[in-house]
Amino acid sequence: MNWVDEAFGDPEFGEGRWYLNPKNHSRQMYKVKKPGEKPAAFGSDPEAQSGRKMGEIMQKRFTDPEEFEKLVKEANAMKEKSPFQIGQVIPLEEAKRVAELSYPVASMSCICRIGARGHEERNEHEYSCTGLGVGMLKWERWPERYKGGVNFMSPEETKEWLTKWNKKGMVHIIMTFGGSYVGGICNCDYPDCGMIRNRVDYGITPGCLKSPWVATVDFDDCNGCGVCVQRCQFGAIKFEVTTEKTNVDQFKCFGCGLCETACPTEAIDLLDRESLPALKEVW
Amino acid sequence: MAVPNFAAIDIDRSKCTIPFACKKCLTGCLQSVFSVSAIKVERGRETNPNEPGTYALHAPHRDKCTGCNDCIELCPEDAITVTFA
Amino acid sequence: MSDIYTPNNYSFELNPEMMSRLADEFDAEKVATEFAAATEGKSADEVDAQGKTFFENFGKNWMSQTLKLGEEYPDRTYEVLKEAIDKTGHLKFALLPQRFLEIAYLSTQEISILPIIENNPQRLVYRMANCTTFQKLKEKCGAETANRLPCKHACLTACQTVHEELDIDAKIEMTATIPEDGHCQFAAQRG
Ligand code: SF4
Ligand code: SF4
Ligand code: SF4
Ligand code: SF4
Numbered sequence: 001m002n003w004v005d006e007a008f009g010d011p012e013f014g015e016g017r018w019y020l021n022p023k024n025h026s027r028q029m030y031k032v033k034k035p036g037e038k039p040a041a042f043g044s045d046p047e048a049q050s051g052r053k054m055g056e057i058m059q060k061r062f063t064d065p066e067e068f069e070k071l072v073k074e075a076n077a078m079k080e081k082s083p084f085q086i087g088q089v090i091p092l093e094e095a096k097r098v099a100e101l102s103y104p105v106a107s108m109s110c111i112c113r114i115g116a117r118g119h120e121e122r123n124e125h126e127y128s129c130t131g132l133g134v135g136m137l138k139w140e141r142w143p144e145r146y147k148g149g150v151n152f153m154s155p156e157e158t159k160e161w162l163t164k165w166n167k168k169g170m171v172h173i174i175m176t177f178g179g180s181y182v183g184g185i186c187n188c189d190y191p192d193c194g195m196i197r198n199r200v201d202y203g204i205t206p207g208c209l210k211s212p213w214v215a216t217v218d219f220d221d222c223n224g225c226g227v228c229v230q231r232c233q234f235g236a237i238k239f240e241v242t243t244e245k246t247n248v249d250q251f252k253c254f255g256c257g258l259c260e261t262a263c264p265t266e267a268i269d270l271l272d273r274e275s276l277p278a279l280k281e282v283w
Numbered sequence: 284m285a286v287p288n289f290a291a292i293d294i295d296r297s298k299c300t301i302p303f304a305c306k307k308c309l310t311g312c313l314q315s316v317f318s319v320s321a322i323k324v325e326r327g328r329e330t331n332p333n334e335p336g337t338y339a340l341h342a343p344h345r346d347k348c349t350g351c352n353d354c355i356e357l358c359p360e361d362a363i364t365v366t367f368a
Numbered sequence: 369m370s371d372i373y374t375p376n377n378y379s380f381e382l383n384p385e386m387m388s389r390l391a392d393e394f395d396a397e398k399v400a401t402e403f404a405a406a407t408e409g410k411s412a413d414e415v416d417a418q419g420k421t422f423f424e425n426f427g428k429n430w431m432s433q434t435l436k437l438g439e440e441y442p443d444r445t446y447e448v449l450k451e452a453i454d455k456t457g458h459l460k461f462a463l464l465p466q467r468f469l470e471i472a473y474l475s476t477q478e479i480s481i482l483p484i485i486e487n488n489p490q491r492l493v494y495r496m497a498n499c500t501t502f503q504k505l506k507e508k509c510g511a512e513t514a515n516r517l518p519c520k521h522a523c524l525t526a527c528q529t530v531h532e533e534l535d536i537d538a539k540i541e542m543t544a545t546i547p548e549d550g551h552c553q554f555a556a557q558r559g
Contacts, residue, residue, distance in 0.1 A: 022486045022488050023485060023486060025486075025487075026493075028482055028483065029449075029463070029484075030382050030445070030470050030474060030482075031480055032381075032479075032480045032481070033381065033480075042325075042326070062289060062345075101488050101489075103462065103463060103489060104458075106452075115318045115319060116318055117306070117310055118302070118303055118310065134463065134466075137448045137449050140327065140376055140378055140380075141326060141327065141380060142324070142326065143329045144324045144325075144328070147329060152452035154456040154457060157456070191314075191344075192315060197315075197344075201347070325375055326375065327375035327377065328372065328373055328374060328375040329373055330373075
């Protein structure tokens with residue numbers, strides 16, 4: 001079991017996985033302000049605060065690389081007390097289970113792509129991120145954060161929408177927005193997704209933990225087409241010229257299942273990470 | 284450990300005034316070195332990307348810059364300088 | 369939406385006038401005093417029987433008025449919720465009863481949020497910890513009567529009423545009590 005499940009999971013729900021614990025999807029709609037209390041300022045939410053803290057750490061790699069290494073280690077070890085956004089890669093089928101549990105679900109534009117590429121998503125056909133929970137009812141407080149609005153979806157629409165982005169090649173990452181509150185299912189890719197980039201390039205783990213699965217290839221079924229190789233955002237698959245088959249490095253694999261959903265011969269399966277002694281502690 | 288020889292990227296904000304509208308370097312850099320953010324945000328509205336000075340361009344991933352100079356060629360305002368020590 | 373660069377002036381908060389109207393009408397001190405007067409000198413069994421009728425009645429009025437005023441004083445959160453319900457054909461349970469329960473408790477209790485433990489297509493669960501009604505009952509009727517929680521009938525009936533009035537089939541249960549757990553908890557399970 002990974003530390004997020006230990007801290008925030010409930011064995012009674014969804015095999016103890018934190019993102020399937022209904023309590024982590026529940027929040028009040030209203031908060032009564034004390035007399036004279038001002039409305040929250042832009043950037044005072046947990047997402048923005050965590051982003052700024054991470055930004056300060058990242059800055060250190062230019063000024064004090066040793067300090068940077070130290071701060072990264074600390075951030076990775078913080079666990080449930082972490083002030084950082086927690087995120088975990090999950091395969092499509094798991095993301096669909098979240099769609100059944102979270103109310104409401106709305107698609108919206110991806111904040112990472114806005115920042116990294118100036119990429120705008122202006123309507124429901126373009127939105128590539130999802131916000132979860134009652135906070136979405138209040139998106140118009142900060143249109144700059146949402147840029148273009150949001151589109152509320154039924155559970156069935158959400159599943160179709162997730163499938164669409166999976167087909168395009170996006171990794172699903174389930175994210176918290178403050179504590180254990182599940183705030184979004186992001187559809188991510190390298191390098192514009194901050195969470196994937198921070199993990200892959202800098203070894204910062206909390207925002208991009210691995211999924212409870214790892215990919216495996218059945219050599220008898222693999223025809224060597226190479227489709228899966230293009231799908232992997234983590235550089236875990238290569239085409240092996242000698243065997244004319246594909247090859248997964250399970251130590252590098254994040255268990256996103258993108259290779260599995262694209263393989264035309266169903267040669268790829270997702271194995272339970274904890275069934276592999278060398279990988280069961282690799283999150 | 285000495286600070287590695289990363290690219291120093293200078294963005295002249297007096298020339299790069301509407302980065303979210305222009306975004307040529309953002310979309311053109313192979314290494315995705317740049318990032319843009321709104322520096323003027325008001326409750327209840329979007330920030331106008333065509334109004335000068337509302338967004339700022341940064342180079343948070345300059346440790347990934349290879350010095351290809353593509354951004355310099357793409358920039359219509361000559362706002363970027365990339366130097367290696 | 370008109371111009372995306374012109375600020376909207378939406379309020380996402382509950383209307384203060386609505387809240388003070390509910391606070392005045394369903395004041396905990398007032399109801400506890402009335403209940404104390406009505407039950408003075410009566411046996412525990414009589415108090416229980418009377419408590420049920422008295423607080424069921426109170427709970428029904430409390431929620432009926434909440435539903436009425438909650439509609440009279442909309443806020444942007446509610447408008448967007450209604451649009452989302454229309455658009456998706458979902459969300460009515462648990463979010464519509466949740467809104468009115470939040471209004472009912474936030475208006476009459478000294479809390480800034482109503483802790484929502486679960487809100488999903490199957491269940492709505494919420495919790496009351498420092499309940500003013502319970503405190504006032506303790507003051508006016510004594511700890512013994514308060515600990516028998518006559519007031520639970522108000523909460524249960526209010527929760528029942530909001531689902532009935534909104535035409536939602538749900539089973540209402542009390543899953544924790546202040547004397548035993550330090551907080552009261554109510555659950556609506558979709559039928
Ligand atoms: S997509 Fe499937 S068949 Fe093609 S190379 Fe990958 S595992 Fe083999
Ligand atoms: S090998 Fe497959 S499951 Fe593993 S990270 Fe790559 S695409 Fe995802
Ligand atoms: S020099 Fe090349 S790698 Fe460096 S920032 Fe410019 S475009 Fe990117
Ligand atoms: S290309 Fe030049 S003007 Fe355009 S955003 Fe980049 S630095 Fe600014």
